[in-house]
Amino acid sequence: MIELSEVMLEMKDIIKDFPGVRALDHVNLKAYKGEVLALVGENGAGKSTLMKVLSGVHPASTHEGEIYIKGERKKFANTKEAESAGVAIIHQELNLIPGMSVAENIFLDRQYTNGPSINWGKLYNETEKVLARLNIYDIEPTDLIKDLTVGKQQMIEIAKALSLNAEILVLDEPTSALTDSEVDELFRVINELKEQGVCMVFISHKMEEIEQIADRVAVLRDGKSIGDITKIEDITLDGIITRMVGDEVDEMFPKEKFERGEKTLEVRDLEVDHPLREGEKKVKGVSFEAYKGEILGIAGLMGSGRTELVSGIFGAYPDDTHGEVYIRGDKVEINSPEEAVEHGIGLIPEDRKEIGLLLTRNVVDNVSAASLSKFSTMGVMNEQEERKNTREYVDQLSIKTPSIDANVATLSGGNQQKVVIGKWLTTDPDILILDEPTRGIDVGAKVEIHRLMNKLVEQGVTVIMISSELPEVLGMSDRVLVMCEGEAVATLDRAEATKEKVMEYASGNF
Template identity: 45%
Template sequence: MSGTADGRGSAGAGGPVLEMRAITKTFPGVTALSDVNLTVRPGEIHAICGENGAGKSTLMKVLSGVHPHGSYDGEVRFEGEPVALKDIRAAERRGIVIIHQELALVPYLSIAENLFLGNERTTARGLIDWDATLREAARLLRRVGMRDRPQTPVADLGVGKQQLVEIAKALAKEVRLLILDEPTAALNDEDSAQLLDLILELRGQGIACIVISHKLGEIRRIADVVTVLRDGRTIETLTVRDSPAAEPRLSEDRIIRGMVGRDLDHRFPDRTPFEGHRDVALEVRGWTVRHPVDHQRKVVDDVSLTVRHGEIVGIAGLMGAGRTELAMSVFGRSYGIYVSGSVAVDGREAVTRTVPRAVAAGIAYVTEDRKHYGLNLIDSINRNVSLASLPGMRPPGPGGRGFVDEHHERAVAERYRATMNIKAPTVFEQVGRLSGGNQQKVVLSKWIHADPKVLILDEPTRGIDVGAKYEIYTVVDQLAARGKAVLLISSELPELLGMCDRIYTMAEGRLTGEVPRGEATQEVLMRHMTKDRG
């Protein structure tokens, strides 16, 4: 089914600023886009939704010149004219600027130097005009609501401000169409709200924005129109609101139905009630860790918790509560300076002072940052799946030590590609080419194959669409049904409420509450999460 918007655009009269017609893009063995159409009007916030692998990022790479003209079929028209963009610079010269999910700033350069990198303000002699650079940088920073000095190194900024610097950098290029790919994926609630307000301000200035996001609540807040992609095709284009000031009339459930092709009446699998008499699989006692730089500050302070076999236990907390610090320090003391505490697995004290020892003790950790810590992005699916269990990949016989049985490795990866529904042409596909949801499935496959007793999941569905989320929830539920102990860290309270048997809450490095499933609500959890440690 295909649909179009009703012709309403926030700019009122006038033609579209962008038309993409019958765009088709293929890679070896994969058709990423097939006859995709997209129309954006001036001053419109146009959201693009779809499951991971639907073709959203590929479409934007076509538009921004990452995939140059000639590498795809179809036509791109900008401001009424056909354009043949050969690279990113050509797109930027036309006023089309993309901000990727992974920010492209140089941390050791100043804000001003980043703003004009490749777009320098120079004197008549070709030298950098530092007075003009700093003056223009200050003006751009004010425009995006930042009060930082232009000379500030980008490394000294938080992720939220770095995202604002990226937008200021786009404004320096006289942007007319701004593309934002998952702009709030790594931001806390406060930074996300500030960024969304800025996007609304840009709309008021007549700048068209295309926003790719899995956060449907944010889309309903800011978008005028939504185009839904599924399996590389345009499914429909829907009106979110009748005017920029109007309330959204498009529900999240309606967007989801377009994305997955069906209603998701239940966003979480039905959990079999946990049998509370099962043995304790993981026990953490008196765990205390100091900050790696500020040695006086405790990031984890006297935390004690338990997880039983077959139980899914959540940890809720605001940004900076110490959830990830707790998980990483328990898993091989990967973060901070250990002060005190012990870990027991199946009732026996476990030595977890290094990652290999933590793995040997039966603990696995799925990091919140899969791209940096969970995967080798330049290697294949089969190599990534085997990384946590290489000793089991040895060829048989005494001469196999130090070698990998590639046939066995491939067979294991093929099994997980099928059972985890990893969308890739072969297990030799480079992991960096996969969508976020499929990358997360590879991380889970790696640790599931290691057969741990305890699985710590840190933001396991961050940046993943609702369809892939349900698949991962189902895998986690199946692991618990097999007797695995699961510790689930999430910033999404509905996720914790939908998946967990018990939920611990943290604030400022300490546990502030323990709530059973039957008593857990968002209000109860938030009350515990905001407790003064007193």
């Protein structure tokens, strides 16, 4: 148990307004030297806005309230002033230059020079010092960023912040793209920084991580501070969730049992070629079946071939996919996503922003994007029907948006995900594949999506779900297909699928 003595950060009565919206309403926050303060709340609760106020992204002139760093009141006009005061943010989307070295990224715009030339020796020496502060010895100053894993790139971001003498470090969804081993390494570094007296604000939707790494928890809801900041040992995860959503959440995984019906999908000996290595396979002869009335979960470690498997079924790699696909007993050839849709298959992709959404378009355009023929006659769009369909899904999925004409880029992550779901439900799929359906969204939205999955199964849709969150796989699946290094190594019924057994198969220890 840490001793909370020196206050590093205090934010008092912070108010931030946007046109027509109060994003922060008298928010208060206090964080101490050598602690990890978890900042939690649903998407749109105000977490990112509060941190942008702290880091100078929203200048002092645009908000009300007071900020104190080590007892001294600060007014930041920009991010440089916040950095000079010892505040740094590690964003979810890393801000590194891939083609430059580790040393060049850490000391970008601050290179050590001898006259007009860079003093490479000193630059590399100082880089080694800051990496050593994190006990990182397997990254060289000369390594290129593009050659590092996402986890190691994140360590470089932290090292960059420390090179600026940051004493207050904000980590915004730092584990969203990391493997389990990379998360362990990140947590090791966080504990190192705690020992060194760094104050950290940790933003995450993953409750188990908060329980593992946080010392205290601050909750925001609808732009307001909810209750006093609480020591982690004094509150349950259910208590945190209740503060976040405002109501008791009965079950994180409200799985309902339905009678299994006909076989809707059968895959035989599916292979997907490696895109870069000739002769190698990303998916190696996978066979499985899926039925009406069930949720089939697909589990496996990162790189196990889960996404490549479902993308191959969906026609994303027609020249590199081999094997047989049967729908209701009939063999089908699927050589494009358009053909997959024609056969009643929908795929909600892992990366909603890159391939799931048209970020520059409004909600209407996104919901109808996969079903344009449904709303057109001889090439003429029936906008009235298109808008009616969008309103129905906005209501059905409880999508929070100012209007159906709002740009989807302005919506929270959870509501963006619901728009993607609405897009694929508009195609009236018989088989719906969800790849990481709740990644990066808040607890309340997760429960809503889990309930929607039940509803779809009840309506006769076969649901296939990929998730890296093992509790989600175990909580929502009727059966679990486990993949390891491109192969399907086990299919487990719900009753026999335990965390230990799934991990044994997924890691190859069977």
